[in-house]
Amino acid sequence: MTKISMTVDGIQYEDDVDPRTLLVHHLRDRLGKVGTVVGCDTSNCGACTVLLAGKGVKSCTVLAVQADGMDVTTVEGLSGPDGTLHPVQQAFHNSHALQCGFCTPGMIMAAVDLLSENPSPTTDEVREGLEGNLCRCTGYQNIVRAVQDAAATMHATAPPTAEAAEPASTTEANAQEVPR
Ligand code: FES
Ligand code: FES
Numbered sequence: 001m002t003k004i005s006m007t008v009d010g011i012q013y014e015d016d017v018d019p020r021t022l023l024v025h026h027l028r029d030r031l032g033k034v035g036t037v038v039g040c041d042t043s044n045c046g047a048c049t050v051l052l053a054g055k056g057v058k059s060c061t062v063l064a065v066q067a068d069g070m071d072v073t074t075v076e077g078l079s080g081p082d083g084t085l086h087p088v089q090q091a092f093h094n095s096h097a098l099q100c101g102f103c104t105p106g107m108i109m110a111a112v113d114l115l116s117e118n119p120s121p122t123t124d125e126v127r128e129g130l131e132g133n134l135c136r137c138t139g140y141q142n143i144v145r146a147v148q149d150a151a152a153t154m155h156a157t158a159p160p161t162a163e164a165a166e167p168a169s170t171t172e173a174n175a176q177e178v179p180r
Contacts, residue, residue, distance in 0.1 A: 004068040008033060009077025017064045023057075024048040026064035027074060035076040035105050039134070046133030049106035049113075050074050056113030058106075058132070075105035078112065087157070088112050091150035092143070099137035107133045111147045120151055 001016040008031055015030055027033040027050070039047030041060050048059040051073040078086035085093065088111045098104045107130065114121060114129035121129060126147045127140070135143065 002065050002068075004065055006064075006067045006070055006072055008072045009074055019063065019065050021064045022060055023050070023052075023062040023064045023067050023072070024059035026067075027059060027072070033074045033076055036074045037102060037105055039102060039106075044134065045103070045106070046110060046130075047103050047106040049109040049133065051109060051113060054116070056110050073109075075108055078108070086112070087153040088115070088147070088150040091146040091153065095142045095146035095149060097138065097142040097146035103133060103135040103137075107135065107143060111143075111150065114147065115151055115154060119155065121147065123148070 002019050003014065003016050005012060005014045007013075008027065013031060015026075017026060017030070024036060024038055027036050028038070036050055036059060037047045038060060039045035043058050043061045046058055049056050050059045051057075051071075052059075052062065052067060053070050054073075075089075078089055080086075086108075088108050092098060092104065092108060097107075110130050110133045111126075114126065118125060118129070123144055126144045130140075130143065130147070
């Protein structure tokens with residue numbers, strides 16, 4: 001077992017993990033972050049996408065030990081403390097950008113990652129940016145619309161010097177040991 005420490009959705013966790021444990025399984029099985037889902041386990045679907053140090057990754061392709069010392073943001077960490085949805089979450093809701101919802105956590109996290117790099121993507125750029133995330137239900141049209149709506153909202157609400165939304169950071173003060 002290997003001792004690791006990582007910050008997930010603003011809370012620091014320390015745990016002993018099997019070095020073979022995938023990050024997605026650590027998040028779900030040890031930390032209870034079941035908003036992050038496993039659609040394929042073969043790095044094809046993108047349903048497991050999270051932000052690792054602010055960058056979108058498929059968490060079934062990352063070992064938990066590789067996230068040691070890093071910040072992880074899951075779909076559960078996007079909303080504000082009062083429950084206010086992140087603009088991407090709100091836009092998915094407004095645009096009916098989901099049907100069964102299985103792809104949605106990963107799709108939203110990939111969209112957040114995309115908008116952090118390209119705050120005003122064209123339709124083609126949204127499609128290209130989300131090409132690693134598969135949806136079996138929607139035909140993608142409403143997803144693309146939602147991402148562009150979210151971009152517009154984020155533009156309208158961002159202060160002039162603000163950068164795209166960053167995942168919440170954490171302090172040592174709220175560190176907690178994962179219960180056995
Ligand atoms: S579960 Fe990770 S890409 Fe499908
Ligand atoms: S909404 Fe069902 S897979 Fe995307």
